[in-house]
Structure formats: structure tokens, C-alpha cells
Amino acid sequence: WNTISWRTPTTPLPMEVNPRIVFERMFGDGGSPSQRLAQVREDRSILDSVKDSLAGLERRLGAGDKVKVAEYLDSMREIERRIQVAERQSGDSVLALPDRPIGAPESYDEHAKLMFDLAALAFQADITRVFTLLLGREQTNRPYPNIGVPEAHHAISHHQNDPAKLAKAAKINAYHIELLARFAEKLKATPDGDGTLLDNSMILQGSGLSNSDQHSHIDLPLVVVGGGGGRLKGGRHLKFPKDTPMNNLHL
Secondary structure: OOOOEEEEEEEEOOOOOOHHHHHHHHHHHOOOHHHHHHHHHHHHHHHHHHHHHHHHHHOOOOHHHHHHHHHHHHHHHHHHHHHHHHHHHHHHHOOOOOOOOOOOOOOOHHHHHHHHHHHHHHHOOOOOOOOOOOOOOOOOOOOHHHHHHOOOHHHOOOOOOOOOHHHHHHHHHHHHHHHHHHHHHHOOOOOOOOOOOOOOOOEEEEEOOOOOOOOOOOOOEEEEOOOOOOOOOOOOOOOOOOOOOHHHOOO
């Protein structure tokens, strides 16, 4: 329920919902570029010392424990990659970075927009080429009073064809798409090579259910936004034969 991104069939990648931590992972801790760079270098030295200790430990382990240590080392390599990127960005970046977020806003609207903004910044700085962002967990009971839906989303999703509930569900869906549109506009306004970030991105947004009242995962409503570096043709609505796997779209 807490992640849609997995390293292996049985190992989930951790999801980070705190904007401050996301920012620090990308650019390092500290309020100024020099402070962030100093923090990144300290993190690097800690990792180096841990690696030296692990090298000696590995020689004394059995096969099962070696697998666990190997998985841990994979995680360390990912952290090292982040540190290298953060070091480069903190030391050489010409980007005008926003203020470091103080944490997760209480307002869902502010929180969601801030996470989208950080994703756009990560693309702009070429810190990552891929991100996933979960707008709502499965069975979420989040209300949306900011758009006139004070009831829990999960309760609304079991609408039983009640016109009032259907109208509120449509409001929530439209609101989520508005968040995507705002993100797309930000990418469109950011130059990238000969075009924009939107021209060179592929963004998929959708849901694991079509008819939520019946928990149906057939005929999923999905939207693909962006030019994909000239590979995607937009402005189309495509309806595929019944039982077409969603993996076909990914491919």
C-alpha cells in the first residue's frame, strides 16, 4: 500500500513523503550551498568507513548472510550515487534553488504541489530520469474539503451508482488531473535542449481501478503526457480491445 516501486519482486523501494528529506537527498543538508556541500562530504566519509568494515565482515559470513549484506551494499551504492549528484549540484549548480522545505505541509494541496515541484526540479537538474508519485494510497480515507468533498475518498469510491457520490468522485478525479496539468505546465515552461522538459518527458497518470464500486481493473482510464523526445504523438484518445494488458502501454 505504501509504494508502487519495487527493486525486486519481493523488495519494495522505500517511499519518501517528506519534502524536506527529498530536497536534502537531492541537494544535501544545510541552508546555503557551502553548508550543503560540507554535509554531503561528511556523509561520503561515513559511507567510506562503513564499506571498510563490511569488507572484513563479508569474509566471515555464510551464504545466506552474504546475500543480505549484498542487498545492503546495493542500497549503499544508491546512497553513494545520490551523494555524488548532490555534491555536483551543491558545488557547481547554476540553478536558483528554492528555499529548503521545512517539512510536510498540513494542507494536502500544498503538499502535493510541493512534491510535484521537487520532481520538476529533479528533472531540471538531471538528478533523476524517473520518479513515481502516489497521490493517494489504496483505501485512503482522505477527505477533500478544499474542493467541496468533506467525505472520505474510499467511502465515495463505493458509490453504488448514487448520483451524488458519483459527482463527488468526479470532482476528486478532476482535481488530481488538475495537479498533473499544473506539473505539465511547469515542465512546458522549463527549457531543455532544443525544446522543453515536457517535450523530453513521458508522464503516466492513472488508477488501478476503473469502476471503483466493483473493484474492476478492466478498461483503466490512463493519460500519457509529454513528447518523449519526439517519440510520443499527443492529442489522441485511444480505446483498446477488451483484456489488453496495461503492460502493453508500458512497452
